[in-house]
Amino acid sequence: MTASTGTIKVGDTSFETNVKQGSIGPSVIDIGALYGKTGMFTYDPGFTSTASCESQITYIDGDEGVLLYRGYPIDQVAEHGDFLETCYLLLYGELPTPAQKADFDYRVTRHTMVHEQMARFFQGFRRDAHPMAVMVASVGALSAFYHDSTDISDPTQRMIASMRMIAKIPTLAAMAYKYTVGQPFVYPKNNLDYTSNFLNMCFAVPCEDYKVNPILSRALDRIFILHADHEQNASTSTVRLAGSSGANPFACIAAGIACLWGPSHGGANEAALKMLGEIGSVENIPKFIAKAKDKNDPFRLMGFGHRVYKNYDPRAKIMQKTAHEVLNELGIKDDPLLDVAVELERIALHDDYFVEKKLYPNIDFYSGITLKAMGFPTSMFTVLFAVARTVGWIAQWREMIEDPGQRIGRPRQLYTGAPRREYVPPSKR
Numbered sequence: 001m002t003a004s005t006g007t008i009k010v011g012d013t014s015f016e017t018n019v020k021q022g023s024i025g026p027s028v029i030d031i032g033a034l035y036g037k038t039g040m041f042t043y044d045p046g047f048t049s050t051a052s053c054e055s056q057i058t059y060i061d062g063d064e065g066v067l068l069y070r071g072y073p074i075d076q077v078a079e080h081g082d083f084l085e086t087c088y089l090l091l092y093g094e095l096p097t098p099a100q101k102a103d104f105d106y107r108v109t110r111h112t113m114v115h116e117q118m119a120r121f122f123q124g125f126r127r128d129a130h131p132m133a134v135m136v137a138s139v140g141a142l143s144a145f146y147h148d149s150t151d152i153s154d155p156t157q158r159m160i161a162s163m164r165m166i167a168k169i170p171t172l173a174a175m176a177y178k179y180t181v182g183q184p185f186v187y188p189k190n191n192l193d194y195t196s197n198f199l200n201m202c203f204a205v206p207c208e209d210y211k212v213n214p215i216l217s218r219a220l221d222r223i224f225i226l227h228a229d230h231e232q233n234a235s236t237s238t239v240r241l242a243g244s245s246g247a248n249p250f251a252c253i254a255a256g257i258a259c260l261w262g263p264s265h266g267g268a269n270e271a272a273l274k275m276l277g278e279i280g281s282v283e284n285i286p287k288f289i290a291k292a293k294d295k296n297d298p299f300r301l302m303g304f305g306h307r308v309y310k311n312y313d314p315r316a317k318i319m320q321k322t323a324h325e326v327l328n329e330l331g332i333k334d335d336p337l338l339d340v341a342v343e344l345e346r347i348a349l350h351d352d353y354f355v356e357k358k359l360y361p362n363i364d365f366y367s368g369i370t371l372k373a374m375g376f377p378t379s380m381f382t383v384l385f386a387v388a389r390t391v392g393w394i395a396q397w398r399e400m401i402e403d404p405g406q407r408i409g410r411p412r413q414l415y416t417g418a419p420r421r422e423y424v425p426p427s428k429r
């Protein structure tokens with residue numbers, strides 16, 4: 001990281017400060033001394049101009065539509081590697097050698113079972129609970145089951161917690177699914193690869209054989225790669241903020257899952273598919289485009305737009321290709337939702353409103369169609385996102401804990417409430 005200096009001038013006060021330059025991307029102005037020098041805070045709701053940390057994990061150039069994991073372009077990682085290789089890359093910073101990869105796969109695979117008592121924990125939920133509600137609770141509950149990996153000051157415990165989380169999250173996700181459909185839980189099978197094992201835990205039943213389709217498994221594995229990390233998005237920032245207080249890793253990941261659930265973030269894949277269903281057919285598209293453009297209507301085209309990408313989301317391109325591959329494999333020739341999606345994308349990409357605001361399809365636009373075709377109900381879409389993003393959250397959490405300059409995150413505010421006033425007793429109100 002190189003640094004130059006700049007001058008900050010506010011009213012009559014001016015002072016020199018560092019301007020830090022990363023390896024690529026915009027520079028940042030170090031404003032840590034601002035309050036001490038001027039008595040003022042910066043104001044940036046939604047953090048549109050604020051870098052909250054230094055990181056070496058993921059880089060996004062939103063104007064160019066670029067996403068790099070540890071420097072490697074997302075399309076190359078998704079094309080050539082598998083999800084556990086991506087996990088290794090995000091956690092350790094380098095692609096694994098074949099021996100390192102085999103060892104990593106072995107270590108993750110050996111952690112896939114959850115404590116048997118977890119099955120009882122699940123019985124406490126209503127069967128119609130949203131699986132994301134179950135995930136928030138069950139991942140948080142891991143801290144009550146694995147006491148030997150909650151001491152964050154111990155690097156070995158941090159690593160065990162990380163491996164446990166990556167390995168157990170598919171097991172919990174599959175259990176959340178099985179619970180809502182009233183089927184028995186399926187134990188992990190260590191002879192299957194990570195994603196095939198997940199599909200088996202979701203779709204196998206005790207009364208008949210289930211054979212994982214390798215094309216669907218590869219497609220889902222690629223979807224996991226696409227979702228694995230995305231720098232300082234809302235859920236990752238939540239994990240970092242929760243972790244900055246010294247909270248245990250399982251609790252921090254549960255906080256990330258809660259944040260991911262919202263429709264502006266990971267919940268958008270569920271919302272996008274619901275929207276395509278509501279549109280129903282190509283003739284209805286203009287009506288929905290008009291609604292999305294109407295300032296007085298809160299409706300938005302779900303799966304469109306992104307805080308950072310002002311160009312085509314590079315993940316959406318791969319997701320679109322994957323959607324076609326999955327539908328072909330399953331022999332789905334005419335999917336009315338896909339027809340609506342393709343036409344909606346075509347119209348929106350030529351519409352002045354979307355062009356001027358640089359609103360392009362994001363990763364969630366095609367993911368719902370793909371996951372639905374694979375047999376997942378919409379309520380599971382965000383759960384699958386959480387399965388994949390867990391490694392990103394863990395990698396970012398570890399990076400934060402290992403940063404010697406790490407401090408508790410504590411933003412300030414612009415107070416607009418009542419100034420000091422005297423307490424009024426109930427009889428005088």
Ligand code: CMC
Pocket residue numbers: 233263264265266267268292293299300301302303304305306307308357359362363364
């Ligand atoms: N449909 C219609 N108009 C939109 C849309 C949309 N999907 N997205 C943004 N706009 C308009 C918005 O009304 C605003 O217009 P104006 O400047 O006239 O007020 C302008 O574009 C900028 O929008 P914003 O809300 O200020 O932008 P943001 O960066 O705060 O929000 C976003 C980003 C992703 C929340 C937003 O684009 C959105 O709500 N999209 C739909 C939900 C969605 O697909 N989310 C998934 C994001 S990708 C996966 C993930 O990261 O989790």
